[in-house]
Amino acid sequence: MNHDTTPAPLSPRPLRHLTENQRQLMTSAQLKAHGVGAAAVQEQCRAGGPWQQLLPGVYLLHPGRPTSEERLHAVLLYASRAPERRGRPDGVPAQHTPGRPAYAEAVVSGLAALALHGFSAAPPLTSLDHIDVLVPRTRRLRSTGFARLIRTNALPTPVQRTGVPVAPVPRALADTVAQLSDAGAVRRLLTEAVRSGHCEPAAVVRELSQARLLARPHVVDAVDSLLAEGRSIAEDQLYAMVREHALPDPLWNVDLRLPGGPHLGGVDAFWPDHAVAVELDVRAPRLDGEATQGGRLRKREHLERLGITVVHIAPKKLRESLERQAAVVRTALMASGDRDPAAYVVVLPR
Template sequence: MNHNTPLSPRPVHQLSDVRRRVLTVAQLRAHGVPPAEINEQCRAGGSWQQLLPGVYLLHPGPPTSEERLNAVLLYATRERNAGVPPQPGAGESHRPVHPEAVITGLAALTLHGFAATPPLTSLDTIDVLVPRLRRLRSTGCARIVRTSAMPTAQEVTGLPVAPVPRALADAVAELSDAGAVRRLLTEAVRGGHCEPAAVVRELTQAKLLTRPHVVDAVDSLLAEGRAIAEDRLFAMVREYGLPDPVWNIDLRLPGGPHLGGLDAYWPEHAVALELDTRAPRQDEDALWSEYARKREHLERLGITVVYITPKKLRDSLDQQAAVVRTALMASVDRDPAAYVVVLPR
């Protein structure tokens, strides 16, 4: 016996259960399967087949989507880790995980439940995200996508999957069909998968906002996101019994300058509310400066300004209602605000 002989190798037939149908050459050797037997099993008409370099499928016939996903992950991590990645059914949750390879692109969006993406069985390649310095090449059904900063993955059906915004950016990078890009971005927001700002941030980092069809889709995305946020804002006022404001107005000083547009305003309380729908694009600093100047100007006039993000409206509607109610109640203890003219926007 030498140091390479496993102490208790499992028989080959025990490796072919549903959870271990895809293994690397290192894993097979660890189970006592020598290279000669691997080659014999993979000969024409044999019981096994090589899916990717160093990754084997322990049955004949086409692989399932589950097996292809696991094969791609094993291919991307085979040099680092001889263990089997978490298998589907091992516990479906969206808790963060930190693997060395992450499913991304269209396959990830399909795993997240998108309807606008193709089924996994129709994807010729599966995108897998790896650190930039990994020495890997795209081959077979595995397309390597490199990044200098691995995202915190989510576990979906037991597999490490990129968050929706990152998966969207990697998918859009490979799409030239404007309609397909628009459908994906719209579903991301309308389906509640993420907020527009997170999508635009990833698209910006991927330098995709120089492509006209992506810019057009982003404009539609931002409009969609604002409409959804406005609906949630209306629902918040109604469901939590807040006084009715005047909606979508402009403020001006009598005979003076324009003070800015607001999404809601309570004149009797001098409380203004604005949805913070800034998208992290190249003009973010300038846009934030505009927000800050408006707020400072209004507060000098005695008007309290409440900023709410679409994400907060989605995740904690009750807390945002409490913030607005507190601002309204506090108005009785403040000095009267300056007189302003309220105009429809």
């Protein structure tokens, strides 16, 4: 006697069950999995109906204006859709917790990302006409509605902001700057990135260079302001390090040269009695040519041949641990007594 072991199909769940979901945002594939076919979806989305289509294949299960959060997740659901195969509807990644979709290969960037990172110079999410989302270059989806797709060869590792995968600040800035022609707006965003401690200037310049944006005059002007802002902040932190950790007072921002000889270069702090110099590493490698970088290396080697210890400090290290950097400088000062006397150099204001 044969027994049919094929399970009976599940009965469709009532539509009111769907409207009880926390997010009330679903794709056509998710609706189909709940037994809601295309005709039923179309009926619910009729003029004056209880649902609405926000983007192709993405539906909001309530009337009225979508919230900023719903628009963000709608864009991610649209960008995360799997391609159609053999007549099957688009699929989306499974939800790892109720109401929190795990998006595949989609990362929010641009002004929306900067708003999520807390930039005051970025407009609020509610005022954005488009939400930029990064997707692999191989995806065939197109920008539509308020979803603007940016194809990329390599997705950045996202950070989570309010449950949304967001591009790191340097990448979000580059994608934003690519869309902006307002020099003032570009300058404000880049300056805030450094002033508020979101990232280092070099990281921003690197992303702008990779996006081939440094040929634009208004971007170059903004980068100059960015680097000046970064140096000013790093200098303030260097002053605080000396003051708060009771280091001897150095000579600040001086040029060194041999008596009657060549210019040796400028340093940010110099302790002549110990022959120790500190130089802030605030350069932007993608803006520096090989000659400039080679000049820095030759300068350091020349000073060290003269018996002067050069301590290079990155602004990020100052920001993260003044105490640790103070210990490095203090060690160099204490070790000066064990070294041969340094050559005499002339110290001039820079």
